[in-house]
């Protein structure tokens with residue numbers, strides 16, 4: 001197989017911030033055409049990334065470009081029909097998080113993908129962030145994580161619900177922390193949670209204590225009425241602990257030593273650009289390599305069903 005031919009649906013914020021720059025820097029990938037409903041965005045993006053073919057109808061894009069894989073990057077409540085359409089054609093697809101509005105949507109996409117033997121990936125980029133993979137490797141060398149914590153805070157007060165209420169915050173956004181706990185500690189066994197609405201007509205504070213099948217324990221702490229946007233992760237293993245900001249840096253302490261070992265995201269990524277240091281380039285590279293080698297990506301839809309189930313269980317397990 002030569003270059004992986006990619007048809008890209010969506011020329012919006014996230015696509016332009018991280019996915020077009022990532023794919024444009026991957027030698028084995030070629031964006032063969034793009035589609036967006038808004039002609040201005042379509043033309044701007046096509047010009048910036050030197051993409052010849054543009055379409056307002058995604059079906060035409062697929063028909064005319066015969067791609068090896070399709071990116072579908074748009075608001076979650078508009079994504080399902082397009083994803084199901086592509087999968088039914090047997091096409092390999094990459095979508096952003098969340099992998100559906102409900103677990104059932106994700107399960108149906110996973111079912112079609114399995115039937116059609118399509119390769120699929122959800123963009124949980126923090127699993128691919130250089131400081132995260134490096135820190136996890138160091139903990140795993142000591143036998144794995146015994147205790148972990150995923151924090152996600154935002155200052156989102158007096159704001160409307162996500163997408164006018166089409167989706168809740170935990171499923172849409174704080175799912176990053178839910179997925180990272182699964183990546184670190186495995187499948188959840190028991191959960192005790194608290195879900196609250198503060199100063200809003202929707203849930204915006206989530207706390208969960210989790211015991212995993214592995215025996216590890218974890219905490220999820222997510223709160224959208226806090227002081228600022230902070231995403232951080234803690235992992236503790238035997239005689240080792242890691243405090244991580246996946247987009248910036250991590251510090252690892254071993255065996256009681258006062259001075260920790262610092263990891264710098266830009267240094268590890270070889271670039272200070274967000275798409276490289278925060279894991280977006282690496283997740284895109286993983287997807288392209290999986291298409292080339294016909295392997296299911298790490299964050300495939302069957303795996304994403306488990307993350308969506310974890311989200312559902314947090315809601316069902318309130319104390």
Ligand SMILES: NC(=O)c1ccc[n+]([C@@H]2O[C@H](COP(=O)([O-])OP(=O)(O)OC[C@H]3O[C@@H](n4cnc5c(N)ncnc54)[C@H](O)[C@@H]3O)[C@@H](O)[C@H]2O)c1
Pocket residue numbers: 009010011012013014015035036037038041056058073074075076078082096097098123125172
């Ligand atoms: N991984 C992350 O950290 C992260 C961060 C932010 C957003 N996201 C996710 O990225 C996704 C996209 O969010 P965004 O903020 O970039 O959205 P956006 O609104 O900026 O862009 C979406 C684009 O899709 C286009 N579109 C909608 N329907 C279409 C159709 N039928 N055919 C062609 N184009 C169509 C719109 O015109 C728009 O240009 C969401 O799922 C969001 O949750 C992920």
